[in-house]
Amino acid sequence: MSTNVLVLSAGTRNKIIQYFKMALTDKSGKRIGNVIATDMSELAPSVYEADKFYKVPRMTADGYIDVILDICKKEKVTGVCSLIDPELSLLAEHNREFKDIGVTVIGSAYEICESCLDKWKMFCWLEEHHYNCAKTYIDKELFYKDLNEGKIQFPVFVKPVKGSASIAISKVHSREMLDALFSNTDSQLMIQEYLSGQEIGVDCYIDMLSKEVVSIFCKNKIVMRAGETDKAVSFKDDRLFQLVTQFVREFGFCGQIDIDIFEVDGKYYISEVNPRFGGGYPHAYECGVNHMELIVNNLNGIVNKPNIGRYAEGIYMMKYNEVMIKNGEQI
Ligand SMILES: Nc1ncnc2c1ncn2[C@@H]1O[C@H](COP(=O)(O)OP(=O)(O)O)[C@@H](O)[C@H]1O
Ligand SMILES: [Mg+2]
Structure with missing residues (x-):
């Protein structure tokens, strides 16, 4: 069959x-x-x-x-x-x-997909489960209260709670700018502690039969363009593999996921998850991390064994554009 x-x-x-x-x-x-x-x-x-x-x-x-x-x-x-x-x-x-x-x-279960779409829900979960993450507010007045009490400082990062593709994101330096952003939008915004550090992308596969994390690929992002990783380099770190394994297990993901992480002063901060193939997945694949094979195995009833970190470090990915040409009869 x-x-x-x-x-x-x-x-x-x-x-x-x-x-x-x-x-x-x-x-x-x-x-x-x-x-x-x-x-x-x-x-x-x-x-x-x-x-x-x-x-x-x-x-x-x-x-x-x-x-x-x-x-x-x-x-x-x-x-x-x-x-x-x-x-x-x-x-x-x-x-x-x-x-x-x-x-x-x-893919993952309904509630999980919904929690990934809603960055506020994700923050609440991360905080409740004691994972390092950027301190986040959806209530501007609460943010100002903490600002006055010195619990948070400018710059901050503002983005839509249900945003994607880096649309309507801003680094904000002042009250004036923050107020202007809040009064000029129809979408719900959130204010986040500005994370200044190395951005990391993680492609991860959770076996659909055993529900175990079986594959993790980590890359340091070098250049971002239009919300996607444009240039990146592979790396490995057992501490990150362990963090990702624990987080994924606790959250209950299934199948392919893509995680955004920041490294700030040697600490890993979980930022967001897309429970699907991310735009940067070809980097993992070309380094030999073949998640399509894992999917096909699962679809055929075969359980994949954990095989984490079986790729080379220091492999660079550079995206470039391609075009496809078809005449009207082929469309
Ligand atoms: N707290 C933050 N501090 C600094 N930069 C951030 C922060 N949150 C997000 N970013 C930057 O904004 C980009 C988009 O934010 P993200 O939360 O990943 O939303 P999405 O990818 O859904 O648009 C990230 O890839 C990162 O470069
Ligand atoms: Mg993102």
């Missing part, structure tokens, strides 16, 4: 599709399953890498999930994942319906 993987909202993530296709190819070069991609646009380049493409409505449209369930039935899909944050909760919410037709949702 073949193992077919459905990747939703594939967008510009061509490499993710290519890597899944490779994981679904046996040693003799024979394909052992298909990769099916969806997107709401036929101009999403990654869908042309897939074995099959379905153009679907926007994920917020009525009946969207039924369209996805139909594709799963038609294509005999084994596992489904999404590459965009809001869709992770949607998949988790309908986990039962997927299960009923034999499809595994590659």
